[in-house]
Amino acid sequence: MSYPLRRMGTNNVQRRIMVHPHKIFTEAFAPPPPPPIFGRMPPTRKSIFESMYWKEAKTNQLIALRSQEQTQDVLSSSHRDKILQWPRVQNLLALMQHVLHFVGSLLPISSRISARFQSPRPIVPRQSIEWKESAKDQLVLSRSLDRMQDALRSVHKHKISWPDGGSLSRESTMEYLVALLRPVADLFNELHSDSVLKESPLEYVELCLSESVFAATFSMDHKERELWDVNIPMVITLHNDITDPFGRITDQVEHAVDLGLAHESSPRLVLVTNFRDIVAFFPSRPGHPDNSFTKVSTVMPALALRAICAATIHESTITGIFIDTPGTDLVPYSDPDLILPEGPPQDPDQPLLPDQEVFRTHRRFSEFDKVTLVRDSARALQFFRWHAFVRSNYPTLVLGPGDTVSSNGFITPETPEGFKPLYPFDWDDLPPDTSAHVRAIQRGCPVEAARLADALKGSKSIKLKIMDAISKGTDRGCATVYRCELTSIDNNPVSMSAQLCLKLFDDRFTRLYYPGGDEGELDEKPLHCWFDYVRAAETKAWSEHCAYEKLRPVQGTVVPWYYGVYEFALPDQTTLYGILMEYIPGNTLNSDFTRTLSSERQIGIIKSCRHAVRVLDVADISQDDWHAGQIMLFTNPETNIDHCVLVDFADSRMTWSVYEPLMLANYTGCSAALSGDAKGSLFDEHLLSDCFGVPDDWDHVTVISEHPATGEVEMLHAKDPFTYISFPST
Known part of the structure; x- marks a missing residue:
């Protein structure tokens, strides 16, 4: 007979802090050492x-x-x-x-x-189940941990509550079990989908299986448990050794397992531990005819118990039930009914305007109604004819040295109601070495040094003088970049201006893939698919603005200082969106300068790029257009430290909804950019392989890498977060 002692959900009077889910399985969040009574010890100065x-x-x-x-x-x-x-x-x-x-x-x-x-009473053994050790059980546990890793990686930017502080008695076994296993209930109660735990939360339950055998398990609504066939484990604590001097399971352990299996919760996994050793028992059931057990090898038994319990509950259902992971099938532009309105509303019943009029009056994508284009093949073909015309008849560089452009002040891009980046940048999430690097390369703000920051921030109009062109743009981009300086703010002349960088977004020169004038060719695939890569310049400017704003805590380090987005009037009265930022007097990664660097300086740049990647990952920004031209090489004039500065976030993404996945591509993208281009390698391959490092614990990447010295091909996975658990037989 068993005696339940307490049931506990997630209500707790303790003050709680917010932490990332995966951290509860790390050493920093492990409970203190177990009560001292566990394990045999000589009676030196004991009670x-x-x-x-x-x-x-x-x-x-x-x-x-x-x-x-x-x-x-x-x-x-x-x-x-x-x-x-x-x-x-x-x-x-x-x-x-x-x-x-x-x-x-x-x-x-x-x-x-x-x-x-x-002090349990001596247990008189009885005839019990015959248990057989099985290596296959290690595979079961290993797979469940792997699957939970994937789920936690998908939601690693979420945060769940965690009790902050509070004393834990090392004399109370049951209190210790609460600290050890209750976070498992907290995890699923905060991350579960709407399909489970609807009636009641997952509860932590303490059990007294006999006068000398104490245990813990979990409980949930009976109907839901039957519906999802949830495997809820049980943890049994014993004071003595789990095995005898010959490595065999003791009779006391077998008797304790018998008591656990007799409990009404009917566990399909029983973990027996003295907080030094762990043995997992799998009773027979349909599909598993044997009563088997396996020994768990671990250097952190407490964390191992927590991880295995959580993985067992998670593994018993389909993906996305106990941890609500975003689906990978949500591709908004693949369904025309999901396309958000973009551009001026247009009556589809109105006849087409003549091509010549459209060619003369339309200057950018946003002047077309995209909702109409993806439903009307005639209008779609006219859009592609217009794009071919302006691309071939207008110069890419719209400004030259000495030209002046003006703007009516800073623009706050309109964000749809309730639509904002989900995860802010949290400096505390940076690894210590990355945080130290960022602080070491911090440089002052040039606009503040010129005492123009306050005037520029609240300005209603500005004028810029173009000095020269930095970038003429590429076929796959829609921007040109210029070096410039301020000449006036709100009609007040500026005598001393810092050099600035102006980036203008002009989607007329974006490379598109589209059919000729034949509607038959247009019908080769759904009409809306031809517009998958049609992104308005305003959208790209807004994406870059959001990225720089989120990275504001690290501006002036691995990203430039950012001064806002504006709408500029060109000399020919064309209006374009543009952003102002710090001018970086450095070299791009793909310049000849890179190939002349010494080994020591190469190492500094490679490591700086790795730190910059981590900054983007922590900020939940995925750079989807990595190329060597967007990585600037710069030497801090005050500290003389070589480091990188990342620019061009027009094609970056971040998480806007918990239901849409964001697979960060920064590790693979940056490493590919560092590897070189058609001209050859940019860095010494051995240095790059050794210094850029492997993916971080929670990176959602798998990289095929060839070692430059040995030529061996290896798969670079994210590091295993459960390294304290090993399964020699798997």
């Missing part, structure tokens, strides 16, 4: 009770050794029964019970309760 407990354990060990000497065979239950019938043994056990009872009567009530828990 009377602990001394008696140790003597009882030694007596049991002597009995086992004597039986081994006499039988010279496996110590079975029948042999143990005979031993316990020996008059001398019975007298010794009876004497031990009288002594323990007498000692307990002398202690305060609270101590008597503790003594009763910590």
Whole structure:
């Protein structure tokens, strides 16, 4: 018979902090060492009770050794029964019970309760299940941990509540189990989907299986558990060794497992531990005919118990139930009904304007109604004819040295209501070495140094003088970049201006893939698919603005200082969106300068790029257009440290909804850019391989890499977060 002690959901009067889900399985969030009563130890300066407990354990060990000497065979239950019938043994056990009872009567009530828990009565073995050790069970546990890794990687930017501080008694086993296993219930109660835990939360339950066997498990709504066939594990704690001196499971352990399996929760996994060793028992069930067990090898038993319990519950259902992971099938532009309106509304019943009028009056994508284009083949073909015309008849560079452009002040891009980046940048999430690097390369703001920051921030109009063109744009881009300086702010002349960088977004020159003038060719695929890569310049400017704003805490380090987005009027009265940022007087990664760097300076740049990648990952920004031209090489004039500066976030993405996945592509993209181009390698291959490092613990990447020295091809996976658990047989 078992006696449930307490049920606990997630309500807790303790102050709680918010942490990333995967961190509860790391050493930083592990409970302190277990109560000192666990494991046998000599009675040096111990209490009377602990001394008696140790003597009882030694007596049991002597009995086992004597039986081994006499039988010279496996110590079975029948042999143990005979031993316990020996008059001398019975007298010794009876004497031990009288002594323990007498000692307990002398202690305060609270101590008597503790003594009763910590000193189990000798268990008389009974005929129990025959258990067989199985290496296949290690594979079961390993796969469940792998699957939970994938789920946690998908939601690693979420945060769940965690109790902050509070004292934990090392004398209370049950209190220790609460600290150890209750976070599993917290995890699923905060991350579950709407399909489960609808009626009641997952609860942590303490159990007293007998006067000497204590355990913990979880409970949930009975109907939901049956519906999803949830495998809820049970953890049983014992004070003695799990195995005898010959490595066999002890009778006390088998008896404890029998008690656990008799509990109404019907566990399909029973974990027995003394907080030094763990054995996992798998009782027979449909599809698993054997009663098997496996030993868990771990250097952190407490964390291993927490991880295995969570992985077991998660593994028993389909993906996305206990951890609500974003789906990978949500591609908004693949369905015309999901396309958001973009451009001016246009009546589809109105006849087409003549091509010449459209060619003369339309200057950018946003002047077309995209919703109409993806539903009307005639209008779609006219859009592509217009694009071919302006691309071939207008110069890519719209400004030259000495030209002046003006703007009516800073623009706040309109964001749809309730639509904003989900995860802000959190400096505390940076690894210590990355944080140190960013602080070491911090440079001052040039606009603040010129005492123009406040005036520029609140300006209603500005004028810029173009000095020269930095980038003429590429076929796959829609921007040109210029070096410039401020000439006036709100019609007030600027005498001393810092050099700035102006990036103008002109989608007329974006390379598109589209059919000729034949509607038959247009019908080769759904009409809306021809517009998958049609992104308005305003959208790209807005994406870059959002990225720089989120990266504001690290501006002036691995990204430039950013001064906002504006709408500029060109000399020919064309209006284009543009952004102003710090001018970086450095070299691009793909310049000849890179190939002349010494090995020491190459190492500095490679490591700086790796830190910059981590900054983007922490900011939840995925750069989807990595190329060597967007990585600037710069030497901090104050610290003389070589480092990189990342620019061009027009094609970056971030998480806008918990239901849409964001697979960060920064590790693979940056490493590919560093590897070189058609002209050859940019860095020494050995240095790049050694210094850029492997993916981080929670990176969602798998990279095929060839070692430059050996030529061996290896798969670079994200590091295993459960390295403290090993399965030699898998």
